[in-house]
Amino acid sequence: MATEPKKIIIDTDPGIDDAMAIFVALQSPEIKVIGLTTIYGNVYTSLATRNALHLLDVAGRTDIPVAEGSHVTITKGTKLRIADFVHGTDGLGNQNFPAPNGKPIDQNAAEFLIQQASLYPGKVTVVALGPLTNIALAIQSDPAFVKNIRQIVVLGGSFAVNGNVNPAAEANIFGDPDAADIVFTSGADVLAVGINVTHQVVLTDSDRNELAKSNGKFAKYLDKILDVYFGYHHDAYSTKGVYLHDPTALLAAVDPSLITYTEGAVRVQTSGITRGLTLFYNKQKRFAEVTEWCDKPSVKVAVTVDATKVLKLVMERLINS
Numbered sequence: 624m625a626t627e628p629k630k631i632i633i634d635t636d637p638g639i640d641d642a643m644a645i646f647v648a649l650q651s652p653e654i655k656v657i658g659l660t661t662i663y664g665n666v667y668t669s670l671a672t673r674n675a676l677h678l679l680d681v682a683g684r685t686d687i688p689v690a691e692g693s694h695v696t697i698t699k700g701t702k703l704r705i706a707d708f709v710h711g712t713d714g715l716g717n718q719n720f721p722a723p724n725g726k727p728i729d730q731n732a733a734e735f736l737i738q739q740a741s742l743y744p745g746k747v748t749v750v751a752l753g754p755l756t757n758i759a760l761a762i763q764s765d766p767a768f769v770k771n772i773r774q775i776v777v778l779g780g781s782f783a784v785n786g787n788v789n790p791a792a793e794a795n796i797f798g799d800p801d802a803a804d805i806v807f808t809s810g811a812d813v814l815a816v817g818i819n820v821t822h823q824v825v826l827t828d829s830d831r832n833e834l835a836k837s838n839g840k841f842a843k844y845l846d847k848i849l850d851v852y853f854g855y856h857h858d859a860y861s862t863k864g865v866y867l868h869d870p871t872a873l874l875a876a877v878d879p880s881l882i883t884y885t886e887g888a889v890r891v892q893t894s895g896i897t898r899g900l901t902l903f904y905n906k907q908k909r910f911a912e913v914t915e916w917c918d919k920p921s922v923k924v925a926v927t928v929d930a931t932k933v934l935k936l937v938m939e940r941l942i943n944s
């Protein structure tokens with residue numbers, strides 16, 4: 624008997640690489656996308672909702688519900704860091720797309736996550752592509768959430784490498800460090816895919832040309848919006864290509880054999896100049912002192928990725944659309 628597709632909820636702040644991840648997800652027979660939840664990060668939450676609905680219009684998948692997420696951090700912070708300089712002011716490469724046809728559902732993101740996890744215990748994977756506020760809210764509001772959810776795949780952190788906001792912090796963790804610490808210490812099955820891994824997955828100019836030349840609906844759409852993302856990478860990193868953060872995390876949820884990981888406790892620095900730093904403890908040494916890592920449950924942290932295979936899957940799935 625064929626195995627049932629994995630149920631996936633994508634928590635997203637679209638975002639150019641979010642758009643790519645969502646389209647790859649919709650082209651992946653191994654999974655069933657049962658909803659999108661939205662969050663601030665690349666754009667403010669209201670625009671993330673609009674963009675999520677727009678992307679589902681483009682895909683002809685308005686059957687998929689969109690639940691709007693938090694507009695503020697878990698500590699009610701309103702001074703958000705929005706990465707419009709990476710994705711354009713509209714989040715999707717400054718293309719003036721029309722308003723979406725659909726509307727978000729009445730439930731908010733945390734309520735939707737809680738409901739779906741309890742409807743299908745052990746069956747729903749969340750792929751979190753933005754700051755972790757919605758997931759932390761679900762964990763705080765429902766004590767059963769961490770056992771009902773199958774896995775939380777987090778695109779975030781910079782494990783033993785520099786961040787992309789500053790040398791300490793990666794953007795999604797920096798967006799809500801308190802929420803990230805709640806998720807990492809919750810006891811849920813968490814897999815963190817950090818930029819130490821996603822920086823190995825690069826879509827080059829020639830890959831982009833291939834997308835442009837193809838007849839794939841998603842490939843052509845993405846070619847249009849990719850200019851801003853390429854420009855940013857060129858200026859910030861001097862690369863002739865772009866990092867595929869979100870598609871890599873999504874594909875790690877689809878097929879865990881694309882990555883290897885290690886296990887241990889992760890804490891997040893929530894203040895000071897290293898705010899947003901993710902610090903991994905491998906649980907090998909027994910320290911003489913009691914530390915803030917000692918009694919924390921282990922999470923999985925991605926270490927290597929089969930970058931060639933991830934890129935191949937992304938290209939194939941976008942071109943055959």
Ligand SMILES: O=c1[nH]cnc2c1ncn2[C@@H]1O[C@H](CO)[C@@H](O)[C@H]1O
Pocket residue numbers: 638639640641665706709752787788793794795818859868869
């Ligand atoms: O330099 C950056 N600053 C802020 N956000 C970024 C930057 N580069 C990429 N992203 C966005 O944040 C996530 C990865 O950290 C990705 O979702 C990417 O779209």
